[in-house]
Amino acid sequence: MSSRWKLLESHHAKVDGRSILSLFDEGDRAARYTARQGDLVFDFSKTNIDDDGMELLVALAEGADVAGRREAMFSGVPINETEGRAVLHTALRNLDGTVVVGGVDVMPEVRATYARMSGFADAVRSGAFQGQGGRITDVVNIGIGGSDLGPAMAAIALSPYADGPRTHFVSNVDGAQIAETLATLDPATTLVIVASKTFTTIETLTNAETARRWMAKTLTTPAEQFAAVSTALDKTGAFGIAPERVFGFEDWVGGRYSMWGPIGLALMIAIGPENFARFLAGGAAMDAHFRTAPLRENLPVLLALVGIWHHQICGHPSRAVLPYDQRLSRLPAYLQQLEMESNGKRVAIDGTDLPRVSGPIVWGEPGTNGQHAFYQLIHQGTGIVPCEFLVAAKGHEPDLVHHHRLLVANCLAQSEALLRGRSLEVARDMMAAKGLSGAELERQARHRVFPGNRPSTTLAYPQLTPFTLGQIIALYEHRVFAEGVILGINS
Numbered sequence: 001m002s003s004r005w006k007l008l009e010s011h012h013a014k015v016d017g018r019s020i021l022s023l024f025d026e027g028d029r030a031a032r033y034t035a036r037q038g039d040l041v042f043d044f045s046k047t048n049i050d051d052d053g054m055e056l057l058v059a060l061a062e063g064a065d066v067a068g069r070r071e072a073m074f075s076g077v078p079i080n081e082t083e084g085r086a087v088l089h090t091a092l093r094n095l096d097g098t099v100v101v102g103g104v105d106v107m108p109e110v111r112a113t114y115a116r117m118s119g120f121a122d123a124v125r126s127g128a129f130q131g132q133g134g135r136i137t138d139v140v141n142i143g144i145g146g147s148d149l150g151p152a153m154a155a156i157a158l159s160p161y162a163d164g165p166r167t168h169f170v171s172n173v174d175g176a177q178i179a180e181t182l183a184t185l186d187p188a189t190t191l192v193i194v195a196s197k198t199f200t201t202i203e204t205l206t207n208a209e210t211a212r213r214w215m216a217k218t219l220t221t222p223a224e225q226f227a228a229v230s231t232a233l234d235k236t237g238a239f240g241i242a243p244e245r246v247f248g249f250e251d252w253v254g255g256r257y258s259m260w261g262p263i264g265l266a267l268m269i270a271i272g273p274e275n276f277a278r279f280l281a282g283g284a285a286m287d288a289h290f291r292t293a294p295l296r297e298n299l300p301v302l303l304a305l306v307g308i309w310h311h312q313i314c315g316h317p318s319r320a321v322l323p324y325d326q327r328l329s330r331l332p333a334y335l336q337q338l339e340m341e342s343n344g345k346r347v348a349i350d351g352t353d354l355p356r357v358s359g360p361i362v363w364g365e366p367g368t369n370g371q372h373a374f375y376q377l378i379h380q381g382t383g384i385v386p387c388e389f390l391v392a393a394k395g396h397e398p399d400l401v402h403h404h405r406l407l408v409a410n411c412l413a414q415s416e417a418l419l420r421g422r423s424l425e426v427a428r429d430m431m432a433a434k435g436l437s438g439a440e441l442e443r444q445a446r447h448r449v450f451p452g453n454r455p456s457t458t459l460a461y462p463q464l465t466p467f468t469l470g471q472i473i474a475l476y477e478h479r480v481f482a483e484g485v486i487l488g489i490n491s
Helices: 002-015 021-025 051-063 066-074 089-093 107-126 149-157 175-183 202-216 233-239 262-271 273-292 299-313 331-343 375-380 398-420 424-433 438-447 466-487
Strands: 034-037 040-043 138-142 166-170 190-195 226-229 318-324 361-363 387-392 456-461
Touching (some): 002 051, 002 299, 034 299, 040 299, 040 466, 051 066, 051 299, 051 466, 066 273, 066 466, 089 107, 089 273, 089 466, 107 273, 138 175, 138 202, 138 262, 149 166, 149 262, 149 331, 149 466, 166 175, 166 262, 175 202, 226 233, 273 299, 273 466, 299 318, 299 466, 318 331, 318 398, 331 466, 375 398, 398 456, 456 466
Parallel strands (some): 138 166, 138 190, 190 226, 318 361, 318 387, 387 456
Antiparallel strands (some): 034 040, 040 456
């Protein structure tokens, strides 16, 4: 593997500083550096990766046996060597398949749990399950980390599909969050879901106990309006939660990959089991693509290779995730955990020190807000921040199409501006048009130059639907996996 890294580093030394724009002299650049999975389109043409670089990057993935590790993961092999466990979050969205772990098909249990979730969600949504004051109007999900970030992000993303009780998410042990959340709710019509696999997480249990005390002020049996996502039936029972309202998941589902199963219960209640099934179907479609597509055409692998090029080869320490989709406002925070917790490790799988830098810093905000906050640094700063744009062709507001056109135009314009920049000559002409001249013209012009040649990628999709969100989240999960395999990390 070290020789492949050296070849990439040598290639980078030859092309470092080259104009990305010059790569478009080949007329089919955009087409050749665009990949698809269904209606999801990934454009990485605005990077300094050329055909030779792409060949070397794919060879890096082949040398790390990404394909072999990928098949081992899907087959239930215990690839989590640190804990001796399989990594099978994909099974949660593979409801029609067979997955064998330790000689046992785990899918009947997965399907049974999913059926219980769907039944409970339907009961809450229909009013068959009621609070002590009648129909449930609000659901509070109490969890932290993987028990919060995923479903909280998805609930915002899929709000146009939310026709169930209102959902609220509490994670921080800071009492301000739960106090402000509960202050607006009626305890008699509120369902609380406590999401903690072990039922020992201090932040989650502290918030759960606060919620129970809040209910106990007006309700005689507050625990009847609690459900839990946990495998610790003894502890949930001691808390007062009946076993029929406890939903567990296996140890082969990592916390940050768990929103596809019982951790997604609050989301299922909000959008309904049918839409939740579409979310799972989107993830399953990306699974099939990741498992079968050639590496050069494989979206998760391509995202991983572009990320490795920018971070490990070019040395850019961070990556900005910039969704031009307000409903994806929490996606950067979700990806921070997914990527930085998975690949932010200094020790390789074999227990030795990692021979190169681990994963990058991931950050971002939705557009166009970011343009009025930190894009100054992205365009004019002395460091380079590779940017990852996400944008939908269509929004959910038919009466506000002009808003969406402006949003898309801004996204495309920012990508183009990062590529082309603004030269000193153009800046001088701008200042001359304002009536400036001489030394003042020159001084002002220099402040308005941005060098361009800043790499960016764009992930485009028709509309943010449950299916599309499933595709996007599974895409990033598999990207993290592929990147970790190449780096030798137990992601």
